[in-house]
Amino acid sequence: MAYHHGDLAAALVESGLELTRSGGPDALTIREVTRRVGVTPNAAYRHFPDRQALLRAVSAAIEVRMATGMAADRGLATPRQRLRAVGLGYLAFALAEPGWFATAFFGAGDTSPESVLDSPAYLALADALDLMVHIGDLAPSARTGATWSCWSTVHGFAELALRGPLRHVDRAELWVLAEQAVDTVIAGLPPVG
Known part of the structure; x- marks a missing residue:
């Protein structure tokens, strides 16, 4: 899933959903989520201050x-x-x-x-x-x-x-x-x- 100037936070959550669906919470890492979306890890930190914040957003979804x-x-x-x-x-x-x-x-x-x-x-x-x-x-x-x-x-x-x-x-x-x-x-x- 490549990110193309849309809602980066939503794209990161969607990528997190893909990872956790088969791998559970341990499969979610900032590095892997951002790699799948096609952005740098630093880009994720503008929306989620840490892995735990992203994990909370994925859990909520x-x-x-x-x-x-x-x-x-x-x-x-x-x-x-x-x-x-x-x-x-x-x-x-x-x-x-x-x-x-x-x-x-x-x-x-x-x-x-x-x-x-x-x-x-x-x-x-x-x-x-x-x-x-x-x-x-x-x-x-x-x-x-x-x-x-x-x-x-x-x-x-x-x-x-x-x-x-x-x-x-x-x-x-x-x-x-x-x-x-x-x-x-x-x-x-x-x-x-």
Whole structure:
């Protein structure tokens, strides 16, 4: 991808996306990104003060793509079905794009609970849970705990499937297990009353 007097920052992020897709966060270097774009490393520093800043921008772009895949069909009959679609969308993205998944969640540095509150993946989950509270299908007092229970389930499952004992399981069988994990956590969410 040669850069031709356009948006250099966007070109650098796009190059970073290409690198991290297969290589995860360790594949991203200023030297390689700028080489692919056709500029000197110094040109990158006008837009990103260091590798970490570029990695944060790449991670943010990945999360937008992930959230797009997590977007629940608004035509689904119930909020629980929407929440299920969000959870399965998260897992589908993680399994299809392990390099991007690792970059988004382990490459950018700040992994504090506060840092995720405005991430697109978190917001997709929050929207689904907020709808459940709004229609009376989830107790408001359970909302915060539900967020972390749901996210922990899908994220933990993704890690087990990508790097843990489930990594050798056949994909069809793995997906059945993924659906069971999502269904189990949703079934455990307390309805109002």
